[in-house]
Amino acid sequence: DVKVTQSSRYLVKRTGEKVFLECVQDMDHENMFWYRQDPGLGLRLIYFSYDVKMKEKGDIPEGYSVSREKKERFSLILESASTNQTSMYLCASSFGTGVMGETQYFGPGTRLLVL
Amino acid sequence: GDSVTQMEGPVTLSEEAFLTINCTYTATGYPSLFWYVQYPGEGLQLLLKATKADDKGSNKGFEATYRKETTSFHLEKGSVQVSDSAVYFCAVMNYGGSQGNLIFGKGTKLSVKP
Numbered sequence: 001d002v003k004v005t006q007s008s009r010y011l012v013k014r015t016g017e018k019v020f021l022e023c024v025q026d027m028d029h030e031n032m033f034w035y036r037q038d039p040g041l042g043l044r045l046i047y048f049s050y051d052v053k054m055k056e057k058g059d060i061p062e063g064y065s066v067s068r069e070k071k072e073r074f075s076l077i078l079e080s081a082s083t084n085q086t087s088m089y090l091c092a093s094s095f096g097t098g099v100m101g102e103t104q105y106f107g108p109g110t111r112l113l114v115l
Numbered sequence: 116g117d118s119v120t121q122m123e124g125p126v127t128l129s130e131e132a133f134l135t136i137n138c139t140y141t142a143t144g145y146p147s148l149f150w151y152v153q154y155p156g157e158g159l160q161l162l163l164k165a166t167k168a169d170d171k172g173s174n175k176g177f178e179a180t181y182r183k184e185t186t187s188f189h190l191e192k193g194s195v196q197v198s199d200s201a202v203y204f205c206a207v208m209n210y211g212g213s214q215g216n217l218i219f220g221k222g223t224k225l226s227v228k229p
Contacts, residue, residue: 004158017138033216042204042221043159058216090158102147102166104217106158 003027006091006106012113019078021110023091030096032074033104034066036057037088049074081114088112117142117209121189121220124202128195128227136190136223138205148172148181148188149206161206173187182215195223 007022013050023032031050035058037044045058045064055066067075077088083113088111092104122137140148147166150161163172168183177192188205205220 035181040221043219045216048216059116092159101162102149103164106151106160108156108158 004091004093004105004109006089006107008110009108010111010113012115013078013081015082017078017081017114019081019112019114021078021089021091022113023076023077023107024072024073025074025093025105026072027093027095027105028071029105030071031094031104032068033094034064034074034076035076035090035092036060037090037109043090046076072096077114079109081112083114086112086114116206116217117146119207119218119220121203121205121223123221124224125222126225128225130197130227131185131194132227134190134192134195134199134225136203136205136225138188138190138220140186140205141189141206142186142209142218145183147169147208147210148179150177150179150188150190151200151204151219153204154223155201159165162203179229196224197227197229199226200225 004025033048034046049055049068065077088109090109091107094104120143149164150162151161152162163174163180165172167181172182179190202222202224204222209218
């Protein structure tokens with residue numbers, strides 16, 4: 001089974017702190033994604049990566065950055081956390097391109113509270 | 116751009132009731148369509164998918180048929196159980212960029228009462 005793990009289930013941070021959210025997948029997937037999930041808004045794509053050291057902006061990249069130094073690991077960074085970044089953050093991965101790359105496998109999520 | 120509209124919840128049903136969650140999409144070409152489910156306290160997991168018109172995806176008693184003429188992918192189950200209580204997301208694969216990305220609906224929360 002594909003396993004996507006996220007470093008924390010719950011995090012509480014203060015405004016202005018730098019926050020790192022880590023995601024690791026164990027199935028040698030090329031593609032990795034970071035979403036945030038908010039009530040009434042569904043899932044919105046923040047950043048994604050199709051290869052090591054490669055990244056592309058999603059729909060809402062402002063206030064975030066990412067790092068992918070190794071194929072299995074994709075980190076989301078909040079450079080200076082703000083209260084409007086309080087949310088559930090979901091990481092996902094998928095294999096390759098075309099039809100095989102369409103199914104995404106999700107981690108359990110990190111619920112971040114910024115005070 | 117591509118988008119997904121699904122019925123707003125919450126939806127509350129009694130056990131063994133029939134379930135329909137409506138989903139319509141806007142997309143160019145022939146995108147693949149998905150239903151994901153999120154159980155309480157968990158991430159999303161794929162429930163079913165369909166990759167071309169008239170395909171029927173099915174899993175765990177749930178079904179959805181890819182209707183290109185009505186741009187719909189409604190989720191149905193004949194007899195729901197308490198364990199089906201979850202949030203359901205409809206999604207379309209968007210190939211607008213160099214790779215495909217999923218576009219999600221806002222989710223529909225289902226509560227099934229015993």
